[in-house]
Amino acid sequence: MPNNKTTNRILVGEISGAHGIRGDVLVRAYTGAPEAIASYGPLADATGQRSFTLRVVRVTSKGIVARISGIEDRNAAEPLRGTKLYISRDKLPEPASAEYYYADLIGLRAVASDGSALGKIVSVQNFGAGDLLELKPGDGTETEFIPFEDRWVPAVDLAAGTIVINRPELTGSDDEESEEQSEGAEVSGEDDRS
């Protein structure tokens, strides 16, 4: 489970292997800026019993090359492969107004303005046109994306674990698809020269 709500921990990276002979490890970071993974202090493993203090050596295309205090050679680094690295939610700085951590939004119960249950937020995505909340309806149907804007999402209550959603009204029926495509080709203005 990436973000453990019960223990309030957030997955920020994973050790993907050993690097070199001096005990360096390759880390796959899930933070916004990869090198920021070392800025949150010691990281814990999945059990919470072992902690790792990372020092970023360099950022590569495969991930971050980091040195872990206490790991001096490759033999010690190799068994760490696959170790997931967590931080406590408290270590994240308070977000600015109108900003929310993905970890806080995921798992919120979605309700309509009248209080009726809609489902659950399962992920947050950004495809270049603003943040989108992925809503999994309670009836088990396909997920849908809701733009994270005031008009569609009027209220977020992290303490209560709820988010109020005005589901967008989709206009245009599925039957229009073929009709529209053929119409589009006619009025496209594209030249048929070849």
Add this chain to the structure above:
Amino acid sequence: MTRSVWKGPFVDGYLLKKADKSRASGRNEVIKIWSRRSTILPQFVGLTFGVHNGQKHIPVNVTEDMIGHKFGEFAPTRIFHGHGGDKKAVKR
């Protein structure tokens, strides 16, 4: 090779009609479209389109920065569900 300037931007004709209709209605709605190939024009700014990605309609709120791009660029056909980490979402 880039598109010749003399042709002008390509856009499916029905999108212009739909945009005009939606603007006239003044309702908060997402306009379902399948035309991923159409160029985003200045008259689309402020509207929200639901661009089909082969499975579902992805809401795309058009802003000025998107003019000249294609609708399909904002509705990927394969979605990678990564980890949130310390990433933040901004409510607009």
